[in-house]
Amino acid sequence: MSYVLLAPDKFKGSLTAAEVVHHLAAGLRQARPRVEVRGFPVADGGDGTLDAAISAGFRRVPVLATGPTGTLVRTAFARSDRVAVVELADACGQRRLRAGTASPLDASSYGAGEVIRAALDHGCREIVLGLGGSASTDGGAGLVGALGVRLLDDRGAELPLGGAALRRLHRVDLAGLHPAVRRARFVLASDVDNPLLGPAGAAAVYGPQKGATGADIAVLEAGLARWSKVVSAELGVDVAGRPGAGAAGGVGFAALAFLGARFRPGIELLLDLLGFGKLVAGAGLVVTGEGSLDAQSLHGKAPIGVAIAAGAAGVPAVAVAGQVGLGPDELRAAGIRAAYPLTDLEPDPQACLGRAAELVEEIAAVLAAEWIDPSGRPLSR
Structure with missing residues (x-):
């Protein structure tokens, strides 16, 4: 008998993706005790990417790294053979800032570079870097600095x-660049296509979003323009205008220029890397979701990627979300056959955040009544 594959993203501000899986499974089993479920927490390159890789069988390798404002943080990379998954947000993203202490001019991506360096030192030769959730706008200068590039004044x-x-x-000095960088392959998980400079x-x-005022933005823009000019002159490459160069406060630019990285849509990359294709082939139903399923979700967010991949395998996909801002036609066009918002049970969004765990279990029971027969078999609809 085919199973139900649970592949949600996090519900931001309330539940991690793994917690959503847990509560969905509990609700489904309460309504249909004989149902078989498999969990596959997902992420699109931002918060939760590291946990998604570990849930899929990658091994956690602890690293002590520099947070965005210099405080040491305990983070990790996820490893499978010679492939490493690095989550920028966990090392030096906004979640590592103290509440109310954004530092737009001084925050750095250095910690992400330290995690990459640790992965290279462990023998990893393919580095997947999730770029979401950045706290800095340093053009990736900190990241390549941690890999041995020296940035010098006059x-x-x-x-x-x-x-x-x-x-x-x-000028920049490349003499100390980690030797394994030239032997490694770097892939960036991101859906951002902004250039490094200018109004976009x-x-x-x-x-x-990172606390920068108008005056701060002018300072940061001037710094990025100088960074681009010097790097282009010394490396002989001009990548500032390429799509994605502006990702993660310009980390995309540094990764393109110094690491020869390539971009892939975050959810597409992670589904391939973590083996979603094998699991969905045996499923009769996929349940995905996120905190708010809305117009932004249509631009490369995890639930849409999951639904598209499920549809390509001929498996129906439904979604559970805190709230749903898409109409039935938009949902169907995105590959989602039905959506179940927690606000159907609790209209107050703030109350939904506080009661998310119990509401996910309750809405899962509603879903089960419509999509799973009493024997536990997913229904084809």
Whole structure:
């Protein structure tokens, strides 16, 4: 008998993806005790990417790294053979900032580079870097600095970390670049296609989300422009205008220029890497979801990627979400046959956040009545 495959993203602010899986399974089993379920927590490159890889069988390798404002944090990469999954958000993303202490001019991506360096030192030769949730706008200067690139001012002194300092950049020294970088393959999990500079660039578009004022954005833009000019001159490459160069505060730019990285849509990459195709082949129903299923979800978010992959395998997909802002036609066009918002049970969104676990179990029972027969078999509809 085919099983139900549970493949949700996190419900931001309330439940991790693994917790959503747990409560969905509990609700389904309460309504249909004979149902067989398999869990497959997903992420699209941001928060939860590391946990998704570990849930899929990758091994957690602990690393002590530098947080976005210099405090040491305990993070990790996930390893399978010579492949490593690194989550920028877990090392130096916004979740590592103290509440109310955004530091847009000084925050750095250095910690993500330290995790990559650790993975290279462990013999990994394919590095998958999830770019979501960045706290910095340093153009990836911190990341490549942790890999041995020195950023020098006109007196030969190393620059401090952060995007503001890039305005004083005079040259880069590649002599200390980690030797394994040239032998490794780097893949970036991100759906961001912004360039590095300009009104659609890293500072202008994403700076305000990181606490940057108008004056801060001008400073960061000037730093990124100087960074781009020096790197282009010294490396002989001009990638600032390429799609994705502005991802993660410009980490995309540094990864393209120094690491020869390539981009792939986050959810597509992770589904392939973590073996979703094998699991969905044996499923009779896929249940996906996230906290808010809305217009933003249509632009590369995890539930849509899951639904598309399920549809390609001929398996129906339904979604559970805190709230749903898409109409039936939009859902069907995205491959989702039905959506079950927690707000159907609790209209107050804030109350939904507080009661998310119990509401997920309750809505799963509603879903089960419509999609799973009493014997536990998923229904074809």
